[in-house]
Amino acid sequence: MAIKVHGVPVSTCTAGVLLCLHEKGLHYELLPVDLAAGAHKQDPYLSLNPFGQIPAVEDGEFSLFESRAINRYLARKHKDIGTDLLRANSLPESALVETWMEVEAHQFHGPATAILHEIIVNPMYGIASNEQTIETEMEKLGKVLDVYEERLSKYKYLAGENYTLADLQHIPNLVYFMKTTKAEAITCRPHVRAWWDDISSRPATLKVSANMKLI
Structure with a gap:
């Protein structure tokens, strides 16, 4: 199942998560958030990030926000594939x-x-x-x-x-x-x-x- 990324590619925080996904070789689906329409400040997006900021991710039934936390999660969960981004074995x-x-x-x-x-x-x-x-x-x-x-x-x-x-x-x-x-x-x-x-x-x-x- 593809990881769902809610955000926009020009966003630095979204881009950081996409970088991690590419380094890990993970399949993902980018779901654009209409910032101009204020979609990030409304439901249903607020159920993913109550602070109304991008990005947020859904990994099956699990959702997470804050790009640095997302990247740590992805790097830990998939530590044995792709680039070793946390050097967890040392x-x-x-x-x-x-x-x-x-x-x-x-x-x-x-x-x-x-x-x-x-x-x-x-x-x-x-x-x-x-x-x-x-x-x-x-x-x-x-x-x-x-x-x-x-x-x-x-x-x-x-x-x-x-x-x-x-x-x-x-x-x-x-x-x-x-x-x-x-x-x-x-x-x-x-x-x-x-x-x-x-x-x-x-x-x-x-x-x-x-x-x-x-x-």
């Missing part, structure tokens, strides 16, 4: 995966999404970008990327020598970020750039990013 390795997933969630995600909101989302609604906000958030992001540069000078991927969810979770925001004038924040750091060149060229990334057409 406690130290799995702990590093969890650590760098937390870094993405609490250090990288905030400034990255704030920048994308100002550069991409606001203009879509006729709202001028706030350059001061962009500058402030770029400074925050730069500090995070400096840490990444140091880390990636020693390891191929954030959690070590294997591609994991710690890397995957960065991809959706970076797909859009790399299309902006701020992409130099990645390209000016050689180890971060090499990391991005690697993870952005994976077959799963190419398939999912092809449908991320906001810009």
